Amino acid sequence: MILYFLLSLLVGFIVYLTWRTYTYWEDKGIPYDKPHLPFGSLESLAKQERSFGMAIYDLYEKYQTRFVGIYLCFRPAILIRDAQLCKDILTKDFASFHDRGVYVDEKNDPFSANLFTCEGQNWKSLRNKLTPSFSSGKLKLMFPIILETSKKMKTYLLDNLQDKNHIFDIKDINNRYAIDIVASVIFGVEVDSFKDPDNMFRQATININSKSIIGNIRAASSFLCPGLAKLFTTLRIPDKMTNFIKKMVKDVVEYREKNNYVRKDLMQMLIQLRNSGTINADDNNWAVQNVPENLKSMSLDKISGQGFIFFVAGFDTTSSLASFCIYELAQNPDIMQEVVKEIDEVLKNYNGEITYEAISDMKFLEKCVMETLRKFPFPLLNRMCTVDYKVPESSFTIKKGTPIIISIMGLHRDPEYFPDPLKFDPNRDLNTPAYMPFGDGPRNCIAYRLGKVSAKVSIVTMLSQFKIECIEKKEIEIDNHSVPLVPKGGVNVRFSRKGS
Numbered sequence: 001m002i003l004y005f006l007l008s009l010l011v012g013f014i015v016y017l018t019w020r021t022y023t024y025w026e027d028k029g030i031p032y033d034k035p036h037l038p039f040g041s042l043e044s045l046a047k048q049e050r051s052f053g054m055a056i057y058d059l060y061e062k063y064q065t066r067f068v069g070i071y072l073c074f075r076p077a078i079l080i081r082d083a084q085l086c087k088d089i090l091t092k093d094f095a096s097f098h099d100r101g102v103y104v105d106e107k108n109d110p111f112s113a114n115l116f117t118c119e120g121q122n123w124k125s126l127r128n129k130l131t132p133s134f135s136s137g138k139l140k141l142m143f144p145i146i147l148e149t150s151k152k153m154k155t156y157l158l159d160n161l162q163d164k165n166h167i168f169d170i171k172d173i174n175n176r177y178a179i180d181i182v183a184s185v186i187f188g189v190e191v192d193s194f195k196d197p198d199n200m201f202r203q204a205t206i207n208i209n210s211k212s213i214i215g216n217i218r219a220a221s222s223f224l225c226p227g228l229a230k231l232f233t234t235l236r237i238p239d240k241m242t243n244f245i246k247k248m249v250k251d252v253v254e255y256r257e258k259n260n261y262v263r264k265d266l267m268q269m270l271i272q273l274r275n276s277g278t279i280n281a282d283d284n285n286w287a288v289q290n291v292p293e294n295l296k297s298m299s300l301d302k303i304s305g306q307g308f309i310f311f312v313a314g315f316d317t318t319s320s321l322a323s324f325c326i327y328e329l330a331q332n333p334d335i336m337q338e339v340v341k342e343i344d345e346v347l348k349n350y351n352g353e354i355t356y357e358a359i360s361d362m363k364f365l366e367k368c369v370m371e372t373l374r375k376f377p378f379p380l381l382n383r384m385c386t387v388d389y390k391v392p393e394s395s396f397t398i399k400k401g402t403p404i405i406i407s408i409m410g411l412h413r414d415p416e417y418f419p420d421p422l423k424f425d426p427n428r429d430l431n432t433p434a435y436m437p438f439g440d441g442p443r444n445c446i447a448y449r450l451g452k453v454s455a456k457v458s459i460v461t462m463l464s465q466f467k468i469e470c471i472e473k474k475e476i477e478i479d480n481h482s483v484p485l486v487p488k489g490g491v492n493v494r495f496s497r498k499g500s
């Protein structure tokens with residue numbers, strides 16, 4: 001009897017909590033998305049019909065107001081739809097929105113405390129220290145690593161181009177290319193995913209973008225329920241992966257510190273930071289003054305965490321950019337012709353060599369890349385409101401602790417900002433607050449130059465060597481898993497040798 005009583009009390013309490021949560025936005029009197037138990041506004045994600053990014057895009061499309069209350073399962077959040085308001089939140093009013101509000105537990109899980117997840121002063125200080133690592137001067141010095149990888153990719157394409165015409169999944173090829181660059185530039189480890197596709201880095205990326213239900217839950221849970229990720233280790237990055245990264249970083253760091261070995265890569269800068277507390281802004285000074293363990297400013301776990309986030313944030317974004325760009329060019333032969341003409345002419349000025357300067361001279365390629373990022377961006381941004389914020393030109397105040405979601409995909413495909421949004425038009429005016437492929441404000445992408453240059457080198461390598469055509473006139477279909485845009489069935493195009 002008592003058990004029944006307690007049980008009905010518990011059920012009553014849960015029903016009350018659910019009702020309170022799901023009336024949060026109604027009570028605030030703002031437009032809101034009617035929630036469905038238990039996934040709130042994300043039923044299509046739970047049913048595996050849409051990826052997280054696309055489920056948020058659907059919400060953007062469904063409404064017309066400047067902002068709308070949504071439910072990330074049981075978490076009330078605000079989806080901002082107005083481009084200027086998005087920009088204000090990311091830039092001018094950053095002081096009220098400096099955190100992402102995703103899972104981080106510096107004390108018990110230092111590996112989780114990376115640049116993407118860190119909050120407040122910790123983030124600010126880390127960002128200041130890491131910023132010199134991605135200057136254009138440093139990038140220039142890393143360029144030979146990118147070029148070397150592009151040569152491996154070219155050899156792979158030539159070796160596998162058996163027939164006159166061959167269909168390649170360029171997403172798979174660009175994944176291998178980007179993994180090798182990021183492994184080399186960030187961890188200082190040379191891998192060849194073209195010759196050894198089963199290497200641990202590639203395995204790790206397959207796990208990250210896995211189609212499994214747990215993979216999907218893991219990808220979204222950091223946004224949906226960061227508190228739960230603190231409690232349930234299954235929602236965090238799998239141990240197999242973190243142990244692999246930690247062991248590799250430990251080996252690389254210890255070897256370099258012991259032998260005074262210098263390599264011009266990001267790991268070298270992290271070692272500088274660990275030993276001296278700063279990264280040398282002088283592009284020619286990569287040396288490290290080794291200090292005893294108790295004087296080091298960063299633990300090996302924390303260094304591993306930074307390396308890991310650069311790897312995760314860098315490989316798919318770079319490979320998607322190169323692949324989607326080639327796909328759109330193949331779909332639009334006139335634009336393809338113009339960009340190939342430019343590549344051929346510029347390379348002639350550099351004796352056929354792909355150099356950092358040659359890439360910078362390709363102005364039309366730059367437009368094609370920026371238009372690709374408009375049509376196929378990283379789909380969403382998130383922030384946490386850290387100080388109550390009165391929305392300009394409205395009587396509504398966003399309360400401290402409310403998650404903020406911005407659908408970059410929604411803004412970039414909104415005909416109000418970009419007329420005929422599915423049209424790939426490199427000459428389109430992108431100078432609007434709605435365009436934010438690398439986010440915006442102090443917390444924008446720290447390594448966008450590296451991502452862009454690497455993608456451009458891949459595109460130039462492919463287009464200078466091969467004729468690339470589409471198989472059929474068709475929009476890319478976005479798959480139903482993962483956070484970034486995953487093309488369903490890959491990105492397939494037809495390759496043939498030039499002149500054949």
Ligand code: HEM
Pocket residue numbers: 090115116117127309310311313314315317318321373378381382437438439440441442443444445446447448450451452455
């Ligand atoms: C074309 C390629 C890339 C695109 C489209 C891209 C896009 C983005 C976006 C949209 C954000 C969120 C910005 C915000 O919240 O305002 C971001 C953040 C970030 N990206 Fe990238 N990214 C690219 C390449 C890279 C690469 C190559 C790396 C590292 C090697 C990287 C590392 C990061 C990191 C660490 C952050 C978090 C910054 C912070 O919170 O301070 N990204 N990126």
